[in-house]
Amino acid sequence: MSLAPSQSPANAPQDPSVLNWTNRLTQLGPRFFTHLQPSPVAAPRWAACNEALRTELGWPAQIFDEEHLQALAGNALMRGSQPLATVYSGHQFGQWAGQLGDGRAIWLGEAQSSQGPQEIQLKGAGRTPYSRGGDGRAVLRSSIREYLCSEAMHGLGIPTTRALSLVASPEPVRRETLETAAIVARVAPSFLRFGHFEHFAAQGDTESLRLLADHALLHHLPECQERAERWQGNLYAALLDVVQERTARLIAQWQAVGFCHGVMNTDNMSLLGLTIDYGPFQFMDGFDPAHICNHSDHQGRYAYGRQPNVAYWNLYCLGQALSPLIDDQDMTLQVLEGYKSLFPRAMGDAMRAKLGLVGDWAPESDREADWTLVEDLMQLMAAEKVDFTLFWRQLSQAVVQKSTASTLTDAGWSLVTDLVLDRPRLLAWLARYTTRAGQPNFAAMGQHMVKTNPKFVLRNHLAEVAIRQAQTGDFSEIDTLYNLLKSPFEEHPGFEAYADLPPDWAGQLEISCSS
Incomplete structure (x- = not known):
């Protein structure tokens, strides 16, 4: 890695190793994003480094040296990265929210890896044009939860964004109380959301909508070429069909492990069928289909038992956004009908598997x-x-x-x-x-x-213990949980307490959208 000259600290070591950036998203043009720099934080330090993910991706060990610490904290740039924030819109709690966008996540670029191109985002890297009055920061509390849960979901075999690193800073951030800042470097083949398509459809900008869909078809969902045969050669109908199939399988996997996302807005739905945006999530303790994990969700819209139907509602919004491209309302509705059989079948398979x-x-x-x-x-x-x-x-x-x-x-x-x-x-x-x-x-x-029913999941109280220790500067519990959650089906002798019933105080924990 080498730092961009304008960002290089005095006498900084120059490492010849670099990530091989492709940055295909930037080819779409300025209607889709705003170029900007991350905002530096004070005194960054490593809170967690995901060596397993780094190895899987074939990235150099230097990614976790002190020079990279500055880059993954947002204090410097890796040469070849092109930081930006994307614009999208969406429905939040069932209501049209209009323009949204990356309010605290800054896209660094797209780097080659042994698993294909991977986009890298810094979550909590400062204000963007889409921060909507917010500070663009993430707090240590929520960042620990995202780092651990994204890796826990990967350990369970559930599609998800991944977490490469967690950087902590003593810089103060005001939420319900005064907390400290953190930045998660998260990785995915694409961070495209349903809301990216809703944005341009709502503006009546069919040209940009088509550019975005063609980008997804070419780079991220090549299976749509074959699927189009089912829809009279209509690639955009095939796009909707593939997305709904991925979504149906994802939601079935969530339900099967008792995972509650907490805020399934359309702007939090991944086009690739990944679990994305870990906020007020929870793995249920006591089973309750009406369980609401998000204390901001006063109407229970995103209760555990409602997640499958909410996913269909969100897919319907995506279908409406894509309808100018599909150009056949009956076909659009016919594609969406597929979810009504895809999800029950996926759910049935997942639950039968739990019974062996x-x-x-x-x-x-x-x-x-x-x-x-x-x-x-x-x-x-x-x-x-x-x-x-x-x-x-x-x-x-x-x-x-x-x-x-x-x-x-x-x-x-x-x-x-x-x-x-x-x-x-x-x-x-x-x-x-x-x-x-x-x-x-x-x-x-x-x-x-x-091998199907995990012994360990990221229960709220386990995350809370790690958070409280980290707030004192002790990050060791993050590593302990990470090592259990990356192989949740193993017995891990000596760690039985992490699989026990939650303590009484766990029921008093409240997780909201600010989490």
Whole structure:
């Protein structure tokens, strides 16, 4: 890396290693973004460096040296980067919000990697023309949550933006109280959102809308070329179709691990079907379909059980934005109808997998009956708000022990039965489940289940402990959680407490949009 001359501190070492920048987004032109510089922060220091991601991407080790610290704090520029903030619009809590844009995320550029071109953003790097009166900063509290949760989702196999680094600064930032600043360097093949398309559609700027869609088709969603055959060669209908399929699978994966996003506005929906914008998220503790994780969501629009329908509503907004390009309203509606079958199928597959019903053990003829089995279990769990993650993990371990239907009261099944009060109801369900599974399959099914149902997720109280320690200057708990969450299906002996039921004080934590 070499720093741009205008940003170079005196006597700064000049490292010949550089990222190979392509910056294809800049080719769209100034209607899509504003060039600007990140705003420096005082006394930056590394809070976390994601060596695993760096290695996966094939980027040089120097990315985490002191020179790069300045660049990833927003205090200097890597030569070849072209920092900018993009403009987009969107619907927020169901209402049209008009022009939005990158208010605290500054796009550095697009760098080649062993996994293809990757865009890099600095979240919390200062004001942009789209900050809407805000300071453009992110606080350490929310930045720790984003850093850990994006890597936790990756560990779970759920599509997500990634976090390359977390930089902390003592610079004060005012939220509900006075906090300190932080910058997350996040990475993704593209940060395009539904809202980018809504922006130009709302302006009636079909030319820019087409340029943006063609950019996505060429660089990010090449499978649309083949999908277009389904839609009479209409590439823009294929674009909507591919996006809705990716979205359906993503939401099914969220539901299957009990993940609540908290603020599913259209400007927080990724065109590539990635989990993006970690704010007031939560992995549920006690299972409750009506659970609201965002204390700013007073109407419960983004409650856990409503996420699938909200995703469809957001896709409908995207369809409306793309309709000038598709140029066939009936076709647009026909494409959107696909979600109504895509999501239930993806959800069914995800929940059957949690029960070990995959491959030859999951014939299509049993799909409807298996879903009834799932629904009955979920109703039982909801009635008592059974801990979601712990129940599925304990069920997996019970199956590994090869318990049989004739011994449902033995010690092996107590892993599960001890979690509920209505034991007769659970035993009746277990009898149905074991009959469906068949004893000869149990050992192999159980091994699949422990690789599907995580032992560790980023519960709110775990993140809170890491935050409180980090606010004293101790970042060690961030690394501890990262190492558990990057392999959440492993046992990690000695760290059992991180998989326990949450403490009583966890129920008092409130996470809002400012988080």
